[in-house]
Amino acid sequence: MSASKPFRPHFPDGMHPLLPTSLFNIDPRDPRSMSFASNRLGMEGPDYIGVVGMGPFGDRSQGSTFMPPEFEPEMMSNQQQIDELVRKTNLTVQLVNGQIAPSARYGQLQPKMCSDARFPEEFRVPRTIEEIKTMDPSSVDRILRAYGLPTDLRSLRLTSQDFVNSRMTRQAKLCILFDFLGATQISEREKMKRTGYLPY
Numbered sequence: 560m561s562a563s564k565p566f567r568p569h570f571p572d573g574m575h576p577l578l579p580t581s582l583f584n585i586d587p588r589d590p591r592s593m594s595f596a597s598n599r600l601g602m603e604g605p606d607y608i609g610v611v612g613m614g615p616f617g618d619r620s621q622g623s624t625f626m627p628p629e630f631e632p633e634m635m636s637n638q639q640q641i642d643e644l645v646r647k648t649n650l651t652v653q654l655v656n657g658q659i660a661p662s663a664r665y666g667q668l669q670p671k672m673c674s675d676a677r678f679p680e681e682f683r684v685p686r687t688i689e690e691i692k693t694m695d696p697s698s699v700d701r702i703l704r705a706y707g708l709p710t711d712l713r714s715l716r717l718t719s720q721d722f723v724n725s726r727m728t729r730q731a732k733l734c735i736l737f738d739f740l741g742a743t744q745i746s747e748r749e750k751m752k753r754t755g756y757l758p759y
């Protein structure tokens with residue numbers, strides 16, 4: 560008598576839950592798990608709340624490191640395990656954010672992990688493009704620093720000889736952040752606005 564097959568829920572063609580229901584229930588080294596369609600569904604689904612520290616795997620108020628079910632604390636003490644978790648998570652985020660069009664003002668940008676597998680304090684949950692654009696300057700700076708990104712004028716390719724105002728500096732910082740998050744469509748539009756090719 561053959562063993563009964565495990566129950567597998569039905570999903571639309573090419574769409575399978577990924578975060579955290581699949582990504583951490585399979586071998587994280589398996590590149591076949593990184594299909595864009597499944598990544599996008601997982602990142603947009605309710606289980607993603609757990610990934611960013613809102614669900615059973617994280618504590619938003621304490622700012623604790625997200626700990627997927629398959630990663631025990633002992634494993635996370637291994638820097639190689641941490642690096643692999645960060646790499647996998649950020650690759651998924653890069654793919655999802657890259658599909659967001661500039662016109663989607665309320666499309667949600669997903670946060671990347673920092674090198675220690677934590678999320679920036681001001682960016683622990685997905686935020687809309689509009690929310691990020693209207694953040695106060697100090698919050699944007701803290702997010703950039705958490706990711707190890709520059710905030711000084713020279714790194715922003717702005718010098719004391721340029722006509723620099725707070726709006727131009729802010730746009731330059733947002734472009735750096737959007738590029739880092741993989742939201743290249745948004746950053747390209749912001750750069751065009753900054754150089755005067757677009758009026759708004």
